[in-house]
Amino acid sequence: MTEKEYNECVELYADNVYRFILKNLRQEEDARDVVQSAFEKLWKNRQNVETEKSKSYLFTIAYHQMIDHLRKVKRIHLQEEFREEARVSATPAHHLKKALEEALSRLNETQRSLVLLKDYEGYSYSEIGQITGLNESQVKVYLHRARIQLKNYLVKLENLI
Amino acid sequence: MITKENYYDYFLLYIDNELPPAARAAVEKFVGDNPQLQEEWEALLQCRVDPDEQEVFHSKEVLFQEDLLSYVDGELGEERRKEVEAFVHRHPSKALELQQLSMTVSEADLSVSFPDKESLYRTEKRRRALLMPWMQAGIAAAVLGLVALLLLNTRHNEGPALVKAPPVKKSAPASPSVRTAPEKEDLPVVAKTTPDKNQSRTVTTATPASLYSSGRRKNAPSPAQKETDVTIRPEEVALATTKISDSQNSETPPEVTPDAGQKTLVKSTVVEVNIPKEQSSFATQALMQEAQADETKESLAAAPAGKNKLRGIFRRVSRTFGKTADRDNNGQKEVLISAFQVALK
Known part of the structure; x- marks a missing residue:
């Protein structure tokens, strides 16, 4: 990958990676750090990365760094999630998009990442497997479970309304 | 030829569906001709396990939910997608389930963008001699001096x-x-x-x-x-x-x-x-x-x-x-x- 191709990757994929990470971390500063770190690694390894695979390379690096980051702040993250859950149950979401975001936040990191990689970027099961380090069958099972959980949450909210 | 000595073997082969049609008809005629064997014959028939249609239906439902999820994920082929759509059209309850699953698909918020994209751009460091003007003048003077020395030396020779x-x-x-x-x-x-x-x-x-x-x-x-x-x-x-x-x-x-x-x-x-x-x-x-x-x-x-x-x-x-x-x-x-x-x- 040349310098020009790298900068094209920045132009094309920086926002995508940032959205993906921000949706998972819900912290702008942390998401920015992860994205910058991912692009830094891409720059350092640009000689070994083919341009066609640069997007999945970026998502792979960003995903693993995000998991590492979540492991570091797991305790704080769980406390925040607990408060958020209480707030959601107290005030039902009226808007479907907000309800879906709330439902996404209730998924674990792996499930949420799978849903976002599928819905935001349209990756196939096998591509998601390459990014997350799972095999295709695992991706399929985890993703379907996540969908059913999301559906049950949304149906439950609708019933509450 | 079915006799009172070997009829039990013929009954078992009948139940296992291992007899040709003519032999099966012969077994049924033998049971009709010997009513004292009717009770034993029915007991053997009850030992045969028929397929449970309800169980088969349940398995199909589970399989179909997976198809619905794969449909939502866009992982089905064109032919299978059409089959799912046709099935959903025939079963309104499945159509509702498909609609609920489709609600779980997230859409990226395109208004969110990386705030500091300029910091991500890179340029390869090319080693260029950054010479100040006074350095350039010094080099020029040195070159001129060398040329002059060479000329003098040539004339001297x-x-x-x-x-x-x-x-x-x-x-x-x-x-x-x-x-x-x-x-x-x-x-x-x-x-x-x-x-x-x-x-x-x-x-x-x-x-x-x-x-x-x-x-x-x-x-x-x-x-x-x-x-x-x-x-x-x-x-x-x-x-x-x-x-x-x-x-x-x-x-x-x-x-x-x-x-x-x-x-x-x-x-x-x-x-x-x-x-x-x-x-x-x-x-x-x-x-x-x-x-x-x-x-x-x-x-x-x-x-x-x-x-x-x-x-x-x-x-x-x-x-x-x-x-x-x-x-x-x-x-x-x-x-x-x-x-x-x-x-x-």
Whole structure:
């Protein structure tokens, strides 16, 4: 990958990676750090990365760094999630998009990442497997479970309304 | 043939559906003909397990939910997608489930973008010499200085005896130089293009008349050549002769030879002769070398010390060990080492 191709990757994929990470971390500063770190690694390894695979390379690096980051702040993250859950149950979401975001936040990191990689970027099961380090069958099972959980949450909210 | 001894085997084969149609009909006829076996026959029929349609239906439902999820994920092929859509169209409950699953698909918020994209752009570091203006000027001055030194050196190497006045001639007061001689002025190209050649052949030295008279010069130049090559300059001759005698007096004690008187006479008739190297004798060459050595000394004294010292050393070495004389000296080749002539075999 040349310098020009790298900068094209920045132009094309920086926002995508940032959205993906921000949706998972819900912290702008942390998401920015992860994205910058991912692009830094891409720059350092640009000689070994083919341009066609640069997007999945970026998502792979960003995903693993995000998991590492979540492991570091797991305790704080769980406390925040607990408060958020209480707030959601107290005030039902009226808007479907907000309800879906709330439902996404209730998924674990792996499930949420799978849903976002599928819905935001349209990756196939096998591509998601390459990014997350799972095999295709695992991706399929985890993703379907996540969908059913999301559906049950949304149906439950609708019933509450 | 079914008998009362083997009917039980036929009943089991019937239940396992292992009998051909004719044998199956024969078994059924045998049961009808023997009512006492009817109870046993029905008990065996109940042992057969029929497929559970409800169970099969449940499995299909589970499989279909997976198809719905794969449909939502866009992982189904075109044919399978059409089958799912057709099934959903026939079953409204499944259509609702598909709609609920479709609600779980997230859409990216395109308004969210990386806030500091400029920080991600990179440029490869190309090693460029960042020179300040004063550094550039310094380099230019150094280059100019080198060029000037080279030019000076080149001019210095060009025959100083002809192109420029040699140090010996400079010291000569108001002496007519070679450049003023009409014969030399007629040959400016020679003096400029091949200065070393002329320098090696145009020597101001004393000519021992005894050597000329001894008959050792076999290839004497023609009279016409002598007229063009020989230029007599009394002032220079006197000065050069004095130098030669001075150098001889300072380095070696004066020789007492039978030709002393004749040598004195020769000193007063010093000429500048253009003698071809192959036509000069070794003694003449020795004298010429001594004269050149003196010139070298003076030029070394005038030139920068560090540069000319090395050049002077080389010259001295090359002169001390003279080249093989090309002169036809009775068919023998000789090497001149200092003032000695060594014959080569």
